[in-house]
Amino acid sequence: MNRKTFLKNSAILGAGLGLGGFLPYSQALGGAQNRVTILHTNDTHARIEPFSDSAPRYAGMGGVARRATLIRQLRAENPDSLLLDAGDVFQGTPYFNKFNGALDFEVMSKMGYDAVTIGNHEFDNEVRGFEEVMGKARFPFVSTNYDFGTTRMGLRVHKFLIRQVDGVKIGIFGLGVAFENLVLPHLHRGVTYLDPVEVAADTTAHLKGYHRCDMVICLSHIGYRYNDNRVSDRVVAQQVDGIDLIIGGHTHTFMPEPELFEKPDGSRTWVSQVGFAGIVLGRLDFYFDRGKQIAAVRNHNYPVTDGGPDSGTYAELISRISADGGAASV
Ligand SMILES: [Zn+2]
Numbered sequence: 001m002n003r004k005t006f007l008k009n010s011a012i013l014g015a016g017l018g019l020g021g022f023l024p025y026s027q028a029l030g031g032a033q034n035r036v037t038i039l040h041t042n043d044t045h046a047r048i049e050p051f052s053d054s055a056p057r058y059a060g061m062g063g064v065a066r067r068a069t070l071i072r073q074l075r076a077e078n079p080d081s082l083l084l085d086a087g088d089v090f091q092g093t094p095y096f097n098k099f100n101g102a103l104d105f106e107v108m109s110k111m112g113y114d115a116v117t118i119g120n121h122e123f124d125n126e127v128r129g130f131e132e133v134m135g136k137a138r139f140p141f142v143s144t145n146y147d148f149g150t151t152r153m154g155l156r157v158h159k160f161l162i163r164q165v166d167g168v169k170i171g172i173f174g175l176g177v178a179f180e181n182l183v184l185p186h187l188h189r190g191v192t193y194l195d196p197v198e199v200a201a202d203t204t205a206h207l208k209g210y211h212r213c214d215m216v217i218c219l220s221h222i223g224y225r226y227n228d229n230r231v232s233d234r235v236v237a238q239q240v241d242g243i244d245l246i247i248g249g250h251t252h253t254f255m256p257e258p259e260l261f262e263k264p265d266g267s268r269t270w271v272s273q274v275g276f277a278g279i280v281l282g283r284l285d286f287y288f289d290r291g292k293q294i295a296a297v298r299n300h301n302y303p304v305t306d307g308g309p310d311s312g313t314y315a316e317l318i319s320r321i322s323a324d325g326g327a328a329s330v
Helices: 003-015 025-031 064-077 094-099 102-111 126-136 196-208 233-239 314-324
Strands: 034-041 081-085 160-165 168-175 215-220 245-247 259-262 268-272 280-288 294-299
Touching (some): 034 064, 034 168, 034 245, 064 081, 064 102, 064 280, 081 160, 081 168, 081 215, 102 126, 160 196, 196 215, 215 233, 233 245, 233 259, 245 280, 268 280
Parallel strands (some): 215 245
Antiparallel strands (some): 160 168, 259 268
């Protein structure tokens, strides 16, 4: 990114995300030693092709070819990046009925995904259905609150991952949604759901304590928020210490910008989610100081259209979606 663009984005950040105690970009730039770019998607739901030009909503948006191009451009700009997905790759278009998720895993492998968590729809063809196509994924799956028992699925799903990016040690774990009223018992046979808050607290403490991770990311498919007492990303952000970033999914929430949760002890958790169907690519840049502490965070989400990174703005997309009455849900 050239300096002019950077300063423009800095101003945006200063006006929006800079509130809440974060350093304005312009200040962070001088002292920042390392920058890690997090690119993210969620609930892509077998959307291999863009929505058709005559679609009532999201006309002409999305598609894996454009997403791949955008990812390539952004990674060329900063190779110190992670590409993450918060689950529900399966189900949603005839591509799933024909390929059972194998095609999605192949294209996501080509795009260079670094970690993907397990959504409820990953069980749509039973555990065996996932096992039949998981060999097509050349990226690791991560899920921490599902106990996979003796299933073959469990052999491919990590409890957590640790990655070094630009000298920053990053721990990644995953949370899946409760099966009750969502995934029929025979579909998830052999896989058990565990309390996400407890698991998140234990895993984060382990990653930051024992493994000395500088940053912890939670890939979550439990949903952004609910009106009842179900556990959500907001609940985890409020109740668990030490998670720096929650990349969410499941509720198909088009967040206008990431939400920042600050604890009384000064620790901070960012929560982001970018709708569904791969029509938005989320991006957060984390800047680290000399002590590998997060000094600043910048956010920029990209609508996936055919014009590349500069076509349209996320704000325009959000206002269009709001005018349409909110996100569709699957
Ligand atoms: Zn879901």
